Amino acid sequence: xxxxxxxxxxxxxxxxxxxxxxxxxAGITIAxxxxxxxxxxxxxxxxxxxxxxxxxxxxxGENVGLPYFDLDACRLRYFGGTTNHxxxxxxxxxxxxxxxxxxxxxxxWPIARSDLDPFYERANQIVEIGPYIYGERYWQERQIRPPExxxxxxxxxxxxxxxxxxxxxxxxxxxxxNDNVKVLLYANVTNIQANTAASAVNYVDVRSLTGSRxxxxxxxxxxxxxxxENPRLLLxxxxxxxxxxxNGHSLVGRFxxxxxxxxxxxxxxxEADHLQEIFNIRESPDSGVLGQPCLSPSRDVQFxxxxxxxxxxxxxxxxxxxxxxxxxxxxxEVPRDYWRTVGDTIRDLDEVPADAYGYxxxxxxxxxxxxxxGEQAPNPDSRVTLSEDxxxxxxxxxxxxxxxxxxxKQSMAELVKVIGREFGRLNIxxxxxxxxxxxxxxxxxxxxxxxxxxxxxxxxxxxxxxxVVDSNCxxxxxxxxxxxxxxxxxxxxxxxxxxxxxxLSLRLAEHLKGRIME
Amino acid sequence: xxxxIGMHRRDVLKGLSASLGLAGALVCSAxxxxxxxxxLVEIRRHIRRALTGIFNEELTPRxxxxxxxxxxxxxxxxxxxxTTLAGSSAPSRADELTVRLAQLRQRDFECGEIAIVDGWILxxxxxxxxxxxxxx
Numbered sequence: 045x046x047x048x049x050x051x052x053x054x055x056x057x058x059x060x061x062x063x064x065x066x067x068x069x070a071g072i073t074i075a076x077x078x079x080x081x082x083x084x085x086x087x088x089x090x091x092x093x094x095x096x097x098x099x100x101x102x103x104x105g106e107n108v109g110l111p112y113f114d115l116d117a118c119r120l121r122y123f124g125g126t127t128n129h130x131x132x133x134x135x136x137x138x139x140x141x142x143x144x145x146x147x148x149x150x151x152x153w154p155i156a157r158s159d160l161d162p163f164y165e166r167a168n169q170i171v172e173i174g175p176y177i178y179g180e181r182y183w184q185e186r187q188i189r190p191p192e193x194x195x196x197x198x199x200x201x202x203x204x205x206x207x208x209x210x211x212x213x214x215x216x217x218x219x220x221x222n223d224n225v226k227v228l229l230y231a232n233v234t235n236i237q238a239n240t241a242a243s244a245v246n247y248v249d250v251r252s253l254t255g256s257r258x259x260x261x262x263x264x265x266x267x268x269x270x271x272x273e274n275p276r277l278l279l280x281x282x283x284x285x286x287x288x289x290x291n292g293h294s295l296v297g298r299f300x301x302x303x304x305x306x307x308x309x310x311x312x313x314x315e316a317d318h319l320q321e322i323f324n325i326r327e328s329p330d331s332g333v334l335g336q337p338c339l340s341p342s343r344d345v346q347f348x349x350x351x352x353x354x355x356x357x358x359x360x361x362x363x364x365x366x367x368x369x370x371x372x373x374x375x376x377e378v379p380r381d382y383w384r385t386v387g388d389t390i391r392d393l394d395e396v397p398a399d400a401y402g403y404x405x406x407x408x409x410x411x412x413x414x415x416x417x418g419e420q421a422p423n424p425d426s427r428v429t430l431s432e433d434x435x436x437x438x439x440x441x442x443x444x445x446x447x448x449x450x451x452x453k454q455s456m457a458e459l460v461k462v463i464g465r466e467f468g469r470l471n472i473x474x475x476x477x478x479x480x481x482x483x484x485x486x487x488x489x490x491x492x493x494x495x496x497x498x499x500x501x502x503x504x505x506x507x508x509x510x511x512v513v514d515s516n517c518x519x520x521x522x523x524x525x526x527x528x529x530x531x532x533x534x535x536x537x538x539x540x541x542x543x544x545x546x547x548l549s550l551r552l553a554e555h556l557k558g559r560i561m562e
Numbered sequence: 563x564x565x566x567i568g569m570h571r572r573d574v575l576k577g578l579s580a581s582l583g584l585a586g587a588l589v590c591s592a593x594x595x596x597x598x599x600x601x602l603v604e605i606r607r608h609i610r611r612a613l614t615g616i617f618n619e620e621l622t623p624r625x626x627x628x629x630x631x632x633x634x635x636x637x638x639x640x641x642x643x644x645t646t647l648a649g650s651s652a653p654s655r656a657d658e659l660t661v662r663l664a665q666l667r668q669r670d671f672e673c674g675e676i677a678i679v680d681g682w683i684l685x686x687x688x689x690x691x692x693x694x695x696x697x698x
Contacts, residue, residue, distance in 0.1 A: 309681075314615065461676070464683025469671035471664075474616055477681040 046093075046220050049231035049252050056258035060086035060226070061560050063248065063262035065233045065277070066269035068125020069542055070528035070549045072211045073170060074266060075225050077553035079218060083560050085225040086260055088250065090232045091122030093212065098253055098436070102232070105272070106431045109446035110488065112302075118496040119270060123229065124212020126270065126496070127542070132208025134171055135201060135539035136164045136178060136547070140343055140353055141419075142535075147350035148451075150299065150422035151535050154506045154515035160547050167546035171206040172214075174331040178202050182335060185328050188321065190337070191470055198466050199342050201355065205325070205334035206542075230254075234437055236265070236281040236289055238522065245525045251437055264556060268528040268549075271300070271498025275428045275531065276442045278502070278512075290502075290519045295512050297428040297501050301420040301536040302494035304448060308356065308416035308481055309460045313473030316360070316412060323358035338417075340538065341459050351455035352419040355538040356463060359415045414460060414475070417495065417538045421451045428501050446494070450486050457481045497541050499530040516555050517548065528552055602698045605644055609691050609698070612663045616688065620695070627696035629679040630689045643694040647687065663687060 052058075062078065064071045067089035075087045091099040099122060105115035112118075120128045137157065144152025165176045175185075182202045183190050190200060219225055228250070235249040237259075247259045267274050275297035279288035288296050313319055325336040338355040346353060420426075426447040430440035457477065464475035480489040505511025508520035513532050519525040528549050530541040613623050631638045647666070648659055670676070670685035677689035684692075 312617070314618075461678070461683055465671055465674065465676055468676075468683065468685055468688075469668065471667075475683045477678070477683065479681065482681055 045223055045225065046227045046229060048092075049228045049250065049258065050254050050256050052256065052258060054256060054258075058086055058226070058228070058258065058260045060084040060260065060262045062086070062264050062266065062556060063088065063260045064266045064268055064528075065248065066090075066125065066267070066273070066529075067123050067212070067227065068268065068270065068529070069127050069211050069545050071266070071268035072124070072215050072219070073167075073546050073549040074268065074528060074553045074556070075219060075227075076215055077550065077557070079222045079225055081224060081557075083224060083557075086262065087219070087225060087227045088231045088233055088248075088260065089123050089227060089229050092229045093123050093216070095120065095122050095128070099230070102253075102435050102437065103273075104435070105442040105444060106433065107444050107446070109426065109444065110448060110492065111490070112444060112446050112494060113496060115272060115442060115444065118494075119272065119498075122212070123216070123227070124210055127209065127211040130206075130208050130496075130542060132171075132206035133540035134168070134173055134204050134206055134543040135338075136160070137537040137539050137544050138201070138340075138353060140346065141537035141539075145347070147347065148352060148421055148535065150424070150510075153534050154504060154511075160544070160551065163547035163550040164543065166550055167543050168204075170546050170550075171209045171543060173204045173206055174333050178204070182337070185330055186326060186335065187329060190322065191466075191472060193339075193466050194469070195342060196344055197342055197462050198345075199340050200337050201340055201539075203336045203338060203357070203540075205336075228260075231258075232437060233277060234280070234439060235283065236267070236277060236525070238281070238284045238289055240284060242284045242289070243521065244523055253436060262524075263560060264524045264526065266526045266528050266552070266556070270529055271501050271531040272428055272442050272444060274527055274529060275501040276430065276440075279430050280439055290512055290522060290525070292521070293509050295503065295510075298424045298426075299422045299500035299503050299534075300426045300428050300444065300446060300498065301422065301500040301533070302446060303497050303536060303538060303540070304416075304418040304420060304452060304456075304488075304492060305495050306416055306418075306456075306478075306489070306492050307359075307413045308456050308478050309414040309463070310476045310478070311358065311412040311414065311467065311473045312476075313412060313467075315472055319358060319412065319472060320360045324360055338538075339459070339463055341455075341462055345458070345462055349458045350451075351458045352421055352451060353537055354416060354418045354455050354459045356414045356416045356459060359413045412473070414463065416456050416459070418452055418456055419536055419538045421449055422500060422503075422535055423447055423449055448488060450484075453481065453486065453488070454484075495540065497530065497536070499533040499536045499541060502527045502531040503534045504532045505534060517552050526552060526556070600644065600648075602640070605640075605694065606698045608648075608659045609695050612660050612691055613688075613695065615660075622682075623692040624696050626679045626682055626684070626689060627692035627694070630677060630693045631696065633677075633679065634693075637690065637693060638697065640694065640697050643690055643697070647690055647694065663691065 061083045063086045065088050067087050078085045103116040103121050120126050139157040142153040142157050168176045230252045231250045233248045234251050237246050245265045247261045250258045278296045281289040338357045340355045429443045431443040433441045467473040502512040504513050513519050513527050517526050617623050666687040667685040670687050675686045677684050677686045
C-alpha cells in the first residue's frame with residue numbers, strides 16, 4: 045500500500061512492527077520478505093515514485109578528500125533508490141574478503157562467506173541474473189575454454205550483469221497491492237529518537253518538504269539509506285548521545301570505502317581477437333545473461349605480497365574518457381565529470397584520429413586496457429562527517445573525505461605484474477604498467493574515479509569498539525535498531541556491492557522475522 | 563662564372579662521394595663481426611625477427627632496450643648479450659634462434675625472471691633482446 049505522507053494529518057503517529065527507513069535495494073528487499081505476513085511493516089521513502097529535483101537536492105553534500113562524484117549525482121532519492129540508475133554489475137564477495145588478513149588492518153567480518161551463500165543464491169534471482177553461476181561453470185555456460193593461468197598466481201572470477209533491475213519498478217506492484225506493508229512516500233526521517241539510556245529507539249521523526257510532520261513508532265527499526273546517509277542520520281540523531289547515535293566509539297562515518305577504478309595498464313597482443321572472445325562482455329548462449337571475466341591475485345599472492353583483493357577487466361574498446369562519452373551519449377546524460385572529460389579529450393586529441401581510423405577503416409580497437417577495480421584498505425581517516433551547510437530540512441549535509449592509502453595503489457601494481465607475467469608465460473600478450481603506477485609517491489592521477497559504491501561507514505564487528513553493528517547487523521548497545529546496506533561492510537572486496545547488499549538484507553529479514561515473533 | 567654544366571658536375575660529384583661513403587659504411591658494418599663470429603647485420607636481422615612476434619614496430623623495443631641498459635649498464639656488451647641469448651654455439655638459422663628465445667622467455671616467465679622496463683613487464687630474455695637491438 046502506498047501512502048503520500050504529505051496527505052496525512054499533521055502530527056500523525058504511525059505504528060508498525062517494523063519500520064524500514066529507505067526504499068532502495070536493501071529496504072525493498074527486507075519489506076518484500078514480509079509481504080503477506082501478519083507483521084505490520086512501514087517503509088519510509090524520502091522521495092516519490094519518480095525523480096524530482098527538490099527531493100534529490102537533499103542529497104547534496106561536500107567532498108573534501110580525493111576528487112569524487114557530486115553526492116547528489118551518485119545516489120538517487122526516490123522509490124527504488126540508487127537502483128534507479130545502477131549499471132547492474134554483480135559479483136559475490138570472495139571467501140578471502142570475509143577473513144581477517146594480517147596484512148590488511150581492520151579486516152575480517154564476524155560472518156563467513158558460507159553464512160551468506162544461501163542468500164546469495166536468492167539475491168541472484170532478485171536482481172534477475174538467473175542461475176547462480178560464478179565459478180568454473182561460467183566457462184561451460186559461455187562455451188569457451190579459458191586461458192590456462194597458473195592458479196597459484198592468478199584467479200579468474202566473473203561479473204554477471206543484472207538487466208539492471210530497477211527495484212522501484214520491478215517490485216512496486218507487489219508492495220502496492222499488499223496491506224501489511226505500508227510505503228510512505230515523501231517521508232524524510234529527520235531524527236532517530238532513542239530512549240534516555242540510548243538502549244532502544246522509541247520512534248523516528250518524519251517530515252516532508254511541504255512541512256508536514258509526524259512520527260513512526262515501531263518495535264524494530266532498520267536504517268537502510270546507503271553508505272553516506274546511514275552515518276549522516278546517526279550523527280544527526282544526537283539528542284541523547286551527543287556525538288551521534290551509536291557513536292560512542294567514534295566509529296560512525298569512519299572507514300568510508302569505495303572501489304577505486306582506473307586504467308592501470310595497457311596490453312599489446314597479436315591475439316587481440318582471441319582475447320576479446322575470452323574477456324569481453326558477452327551474453328550467455330543459454331540464459332542470455334551478460335557476463336565478463338575478471339582477474340584477481342590468488343590467495344597465495346595476496347598473502348605473500350601483502351596486497352588487497354583487486355580485480356582487473358580487459359577493456360577492448362575505448363579509453364576511459366572515450367567510454368565516458370560513449371556511455372553518456374547512449375544514456376543521453378551529461379558525463380559525470382564533464383570538465384575532466386573535456387580536459388582528457390583535449391589532452392589526447394592527437395590520438396583520436398588514429399583511434400577513429402583504426403576503428404572505422406580496419407575495425408581495430410585502439411588498444412586493450414586493464415580496467416582496475418581496487419579493494420580499498422579500511423582506513424579510519426576516510427570518513428563521512430557532517431558539514432556546516434544545511435539542507436532544506438535544516439539538517440547538516442554530509443561531508444565525504446575519501447582517502448586512499450599506499451597499499452591501495454601497491455596492490456594494483458602487484459596485480460598488474462602478476463597479469464603481465466602470466467600473459468607473457470602463455471604468450472597471449474605483453475602488459476605495460478600505467479605511468480602513474482610506476483610512481484611510488486602515494487599520489488593518484490586525475491583519471492581516478494570511484495564506482496558509486498559507498499561502504500564501511502557503520503561497519504560490522506563483534507566488538508563494539510571495532511564496529512557499529514554486530515554480526516546480525518544490529519547496532520551495538522541499541523537492541524531494536526538494525527542497519528542494512530553496504531555501510532555494514534567491514535571490507536569491500538572488489539565485487540560491486542548490490543548483490544551482497546541484497547543477500548545481507550535477506551539474511552537480516554530472516555533474523556528480524558524471528559525477533560518480531562519473539 | 564660557372565656554367566650550368568659545371569654546377570651539374572659538382573652536384574654529380576657530391577652525390578657520388580656521398581654514395582661511396584654510404585656504401586663503404588655498409589660494407590664495413592656488414593664486415594663487423596662479434597667475437598663469436600656472427601655479423602652484426604645478421605644479429606640485427608635475427609633479433610628483429612624474434613621481436614616481431616611481440617612488437618609490431620621497432621621504436622618500443624628500442625626504447626625498452628635503452629631503458630634496460632640504463633638499469634643494467636654492465637650488460638651493454640654485444641658479445642655477451644648475443645652469447646647469452648643465442649648460446650655458445652650460435653644457431654645457424656633464424657628459426658632456430660626464434661625457438662631458443664621462445665624457450666628462454668618461457669623459462670623466465672615461469673621462474674619469475676621478470677624485467678620491468680619503462681613499465682613493460684617482460685621476460686629478462688626479451689628485455690635483453692631489446693637491449694641487443696639498440697647496440698647493433
